[in-house]
Amino acid sequence: xxxxxxxxxxxxxxxxxxxxxxxxxxxxxxxxxxxxxxxxxxxxxxxxxxxxxxxxxxxxxxxxxxxxxxxxxxxxxxxxxxxxxxxxxxxxxxxxxxxxxxxxxxxxxxxxxxxxxxxxxxxxxxxxxxxxxxxxxxxxxxxxxxxxxxxxxxxxxxxxxxxxxxxxxxxxxxxxxxxxxxxxxxxxxxxxxxxxxxxxxxxxxxxxxxxxxxxxxxxxxxxxxxxxxxxxxxxxxxxxxxxxxxxxxxxxxxxxxxxxxxxxxxxxxxxxxxxxxxxxxxxxxxxxxxxxxxxxxxxxxxxxxxxxxxxxxxxxxx
Amino acid sequence: xxxxxxxxxxxxxxxxxxxxxxxxxxxxxxxxxxxxxxxxxxxxxxxxxxxxxxxxxxxxxxxxxxxxxxxxxxxxxxxxxxxxxxxxxxxxxxxxxxxxxxxxxxxxxxxxxxxxxxxxxxxxxxxxxxxxxxxxxxxxxxxxxxxxxxxxxxxxxxxxxxxxxxxxxxxxxxxxxxxxxxxxxxxxxxxxxxxxxxxxxxxxxxxxxxxxxxxxxxxxxxxxxxxxxxxxxxxxxxxxxxxxxxxxxxxxxxxxxx
Ligand SMILES: Nc1ncnc2c1ncn2[C@@H]1O[C@H](COP(=O)(O)OP(=O)(O)O)[C@@H](O)[C@H]1O
Ligand SMILES: [Mg+2]
Numbered sequence: 028x029x030x031x032x033x034x035x036x037x038x039x040x041x042x043x044x045x046x047x048x049x050x051x052x053x054x055x056x057x058x059x060x061x062x063x064x065x066x067x068x069x070x071x072x073x074x075x076x077x078x079x080x081x082x083x084x085x086x087x088x089x090x091x092x093x094x095x096x097x098x099x100x101x102x103x104x105x106x107x108x109x110x111x112x113x114x115x116x117x118x119x120x121x122x123x124x125x126x127x128x129x130x131x132x133x134x135x136x137x138x139x140x141x142x143x144x145x146x147x148x149x150x151x152x153x154x155x156x157x158x159x160x161x162x163x164x165x166x167x168x169x170x171x172x173x174x175x176x177x178x179x180x181x182x183x184x185x186x187x188x189x190x191x192x193x194x195x196x197x198x199x200x201x202x203x204x205x206x207x208x209x210x211x212x213x214x215x216x217x218x219x220x221x222x223x224x225x226x227x228x229x230x231x232x233x234x235x236x237x238x239x240x241x242x243x244x245x246x247x248x249x250x251x252x253x254x255x256x257x258x259x260x261x262x263x264x265x266x267x268x269x270x271x272x273x274x275x276x277x278x279x280x281x282x283x284x285x286x287x288x289x290x291x292x293x294x295x296x297x298x299x300x301x302x303x304x305x306x307x308x309x310x311x312x313x314x315x316x317x318x319x320x321x322x323x324x325x326x327x328x329x330x331x332x333x334x335x336x337x338x339x340x341x342x343x344x345x
Numbered sequence: 346x347x348x349x350x351x352x353x354x355x356x357x358x359x360x361x362x363x364x365x366x367x368x369x370x371x372x373x374x375x376x377x378x379x380x381x382x383x384x385x386x387x388x389x390x391x392x393x394x395x396x397x398x399x400x401x402x403x404x405x406x407x408x409x410x411x412x413x414x415x416x417x418x419x420x421x422x423x424x425x426x427x428x429x430x431x432x433x434x435x436x437x438x439x440x441x442x443x444x445x446x447x448x449x450x451x452x453x454x455x456x457x458x459x460x461x462x463x464x465x466x467x468x469x470x471x472x473x474x475x476x477x478x479x480x481x482x483x484x485x486x487x488x489x490x491x492x493x494x495x496x497x498x499x500x501x502x503x504x505x506x507x508x509x510x511x512x513x514x515x516x517x518x519x520x521x522x523x524x525x526x527x528x529x530x531x532x533x534x535x536x537x538x539x540x541x542x543x544x545x546x547x548x549x550x551x552x553x554x555x556x557x558x559x560x561x562x563x564x565x566x567x568x569x570x571x572x573x574x575x576x577x578x579x580x581x582x583x584x585x586x587x588x589x590x591x592x593x594x595x596x597x598x599x600x601x602x603x
């Protein structure tokens with residue numbers, strides 16, 4: 028099969044709001060994007076950007092006001108297509124009277140697996156998400172992070188082609204995050220397509236082939252993290268030593284000083300001029316390096332200061 | 346269909362693990378035991394008293410279970426968002442509803458059977474052995490179960506679009522009108538207005554009609570219950586449930602999960 032894994036065209040969602048539900052609030056506005064097969068795509072945006080809305084539309088939990096979406100060529104309204112997708116809801120919650128083993132077994136039953144296959148898959152997954160010892164405990168006793176792991180396991184229990192994860196790292200400690208990252212990378216190695224939402228930039232930067240940045244319900248930009256970052260190189264950084272504050276003070280005054288070392292950033296085209304000046308001042312050049320804009324810079328720029336404040340500060344889930 | 350079975354089994358499992366149910370069944374058995382005591386002071390009609398009180402207990406406890414679990418069936422899964430992961434599986438929403446309905450019905454059947462066993466045990470305390478005529482008690486229990494099925498379907502319907510509290514109000518309201526369906530049908534006659542009459546008749550057909558399901562008095566006196574009534578009530582319950590569940594599916598399939 029060819030064609031993108033996920034095609035979204037003009038997807039729009041209005042929620043009725045107000046006491047009589049007569050007013051409309053646009054949560055997603057004319058979203059058009061594609062996720063290629065085998066790609067890890069990061070859906071990036073601050074809280075309330077419309078990420079969850081988009082993912083819920085893809086899974087058929089809510090219905091679009093306008094626009095269409097297809098997964099593996101099938102319209103998302105086709106429930107049969109769900110055989111090929113896995114979904115981790117935001118802040119997942121499962122039947123608390125079941126154990127993790129039972130929940131995974133329950134979900135696996137909706138896929139055509141034999142009892143033996145089911146047992147093998149469920150046991151393997153519990154191990155993979157680090158719940159092998161907790162597998163026989165009822166979920167009512169689980170922490171948020173453990174539920175998140177169960178959620179991830181149920182999303183991939185049937186080896187789906189397309190995996191849709193809503194904030195997969197939220198509620199997890201650093202070890203847990205690392206494990207989730209490994210699982211996502213493993214899915215990618217297996218040729219699966221992963222679309223995940225996050226407001227944690229470093230996760231996206233580390234994992235994604237491409238990211239899409241969304242804010243206020245509209246898509247602000249799509250691209251490879253490296254591409255975005257490379258295009259936006261901020262300039263050059265020079266690290267130098269200055270013995271006993273000599274006449275080069277003009278340029279040293281703009282630098283940040285740590286001990287007798289100085290660090291200064293200059294635009295790329297001014298690099299040679301700056302080096303000349305420093306040499307003239309008797310500075311010893313220690314290093315010259317390109318300063319790359321981080322995804323975070325890009326993000327902040329696109330989203331605009333007020334929208335990004337919450338997102339940038341927040342490190343884990345809501 | 347297979348998917349509905351999986352959901353049903355899980356719904357049943359949830360109920361089995363919920364202690365409240367055991368308490369209710371225990372309470373029903375307690376009521377039956379009380380009926381035995383009451384029967385002892387009513388010499389000569391012990392069997393009548395035990396059966397009528399026992400069947401009433403089964404009916405009341407069954408209704409409590411049907412309404413209180415029924416209204417939460419769908420709402421709880423939406424509210425706690427357990428439904429999200431499930432509906433991302435290849436499960437149609439109508440399959441989910443059917444499974445929820447089937448699961449609660451299975452739960453009620455098992456519980457009703459336990460309570461009925463208690464009732465027959467109580468009957469054996471005052472009579473040496475079960476007679477052929479006691480079959481009508483079993484049929485009365487079956488009718489209670491049919492009635493519960495209709496109540497569950499209604500509770501499930503309301504559970505799809507309203508809060509449990511309102512759903513309890515609606516379901517019990519409908520149940521009460523269903524018990525008095527015949528009187529409502531005759532309401533227009535009383536007022537003498539032709540329009541009101543027509544409205545009342547149409548309205549009464551929408552409402553469940555439980556008139557024919559109450560055979561407690563007949564069973565208490567061991568009067569035979571005609572086979573035709575068994576067929577008629579079964580058909581009525583099946584068709585009524587099917588229509589209500591279809592309506593629930595239509596509503597629920599269009600619903601955006603918050
Ligand atoms: N059920 C709902 N009813 C009304 N508004 C909603 C509902 N769900 C989400 N919204 C609104 O839609 C916007 C996008 O929400 P969401 O998709 O959850 O954002 P994100 O996942 O990016 O944090 C928010 O402004 C939110 O308040
Ligand atoms: Mg979200």
